[in-house]
Amino acid sequence: MAKPKKNAALGFIFITIFIDVLGLGIIIPVLPKLLQVLGHIDVSKASTYIGWLTFVYASMQFAFASVMGNLSDRYGRRPILLISLFGFGIDYLVMAFSPTILWLFVGRTIAGICGASTSTATAYIADVSTGSKRAANFGLVGAASAVGLIFGIALGAYLSGINLRLPFMAAAAFAFANGFYGLFVLPESLAPKYRRKFEWGRANPFLSLLRIYKKRPALASLLTATAIVYIAQKAVEYLLSTYLYEKFNWTPASVGTLGIFVGLVLVGIQGGLIRYTVPKFGQQKNIVWGLIFYAIGLALIAFASQGWMLYLFMIPYCLGGLSGPAMQAIATDEVAKNEQGELQGAFAILNSISLIVGPLLLSYVFFFFTKSPKTIHFPGAPYLLASILMLISTVIAVRSFKKSEKTAK
Incomplete structure (x- = not known):
């Protein structure tokens, strides 16, 4: 009977992370229009609000990622995950019925705090997984994140054609439904004997990262490579x-269709293919070749000359x-069982930092190469830069493997 419960729990974690990222995806195509309606402003002004809304969300996630992770090390994974899900439901309702732009910031603040629970979700998977199955189950996390984002974009694109607020209502329904479902099927994964006292020092996002970077140089290099990938x-x-x-004058519906295609491919790769490649080739080769594939795909997207090529280059x-x-x-x-929450909190912190840095950096690169009359018109510039970043990440990852081997000796 243990295995069905375990499978149900993993399914719940998949849906939880899916709903977490779904909110981000929904906002991408819908938010500009919603801001125009609420603020009676043009697209140019709306873009500045989008930047600040992203900043607020990422800042809250950054501030609370270690707190959530450490709370889960103290009180268990289950209560943190359930509180987060119901919090997401409230956030989506606030976004759906916001009468002014200010309320959108309230919603993004709630979402950032609740989104910090991703560290708890990944710690849950670390608790219930071992060996090669751990990487495979983390593949489910990647698949959930990818599908959540892409499905969110598609959902936002299609439902906003009916009503601008409908996508947020749908996301709220998903969050509440999964929360109530979790009350009945989600068991606790962290036994009381493995829990530890909550310490504010370890919940400080900066100190948490600093502790890892000081104590574990190989792990620190791997986290650095991960941060660059996130950006x-x-x-x-x-x-x-x-x-x-x-570049191609696509419509929101066309973008949504591409999003569905990408989501299906990602599910197949991260939810299925990785269960074959990790046992066969090992984790290190999966990392190196995965990063190389990232670099190739981004470079191809940068130089795409026809819209249909995006379907091919996304593979x-x-x-x-x-x-x-x-x-x-x-x-x-690399870390003990009762430190998994803190480690996954570090991953969430890096993701939050990338969310602050990445969109801002890459959007300005896009702006520079599309709006300035003194430069070459090259909309693919952000993708070329991203491809270079992936190659840099590959080098850092390989160096981390060498550091780990030296430490082992």
């Missing part, structure tokens, strides 16, 4: 719609998803 991924996550509108980019779960699996093997 580069923002080119697809936050600029794809803008890029397609600018190598999606194969890059082989790297993320393997990175997390190697990292989790």
Whole structure:
């Protein structure tokens, strides 16, 4: 009877992370229009609000990632996850019925705090997984994140055609439904004997990262490589719609269709293929080749000359998803069981930092190469930069493997 419960719990974690990222995806195509309606402003002014809303969300996630992770090490994973889900439901309702732009900031603040629970979700998987299955189960996390984002973009694109607030209502329904479902099927994964006292020092996001970087140089290098990957991924996550509108004059519905295609490919790779590649080739090779595939895919997207090519070029980019779960699996093997929440909190912190840095950096690169009359018109510039970042991450990851081997000796 234990296995069905375990499978049900993993399914719940998948849906939880899916709903977490779904909110980000929904906002990408819908938020500009909603801001125009609420603020009676043009697209140019709306873009500045989008930047600040992203900043607020990422800042809250950054501030609370270690807190959530450490709370889960103290009180268990289950209560933190359930509180987070119901919090997401409230956030989506606030966004759906916001009468002014100010209320959107309230919603993003709630979402950032609740989104910090991703560290708890990944710690849960670390609790119930061992060996090569750990990387495979982390592949489910990657698949959930990818599908949540892409499905969110598609959902936002299609439902906003009916009503601008409908996508947020749908996301709220998903969050509340999964929360109530979790009350009945989600068991606690962290036994009381493995729990530890909550310490504010370890919950400080800066100190948490600093502690890892001081004590474990190999792990620190791997986390650095991961942070660079996160930043580069923002080119697809936050600029794809803008890029397609600018270069190929696509419609929101066309972007949504591409999003569904990418989501299906990612599910196949991170939810299925990685269960074959990790046992056969090992985690290190999955990381290296995954990062190389990322670099190739991003470079191809940068120089695409026809819109249909995006469907083809997204395949190598999606194969890059082989790297993320393997990175997390190697990292989790480096720390004790009662430190998994703190480690996954560190991953969440890096993701939050990338969310602050990535969209801002890459959007300004896009702006520079599309708006300035003194420069070459090159909408693919952010993708070329992201490709270079992936290659840099590959070098750092390989160096971390060498450091780990020296430490082992």
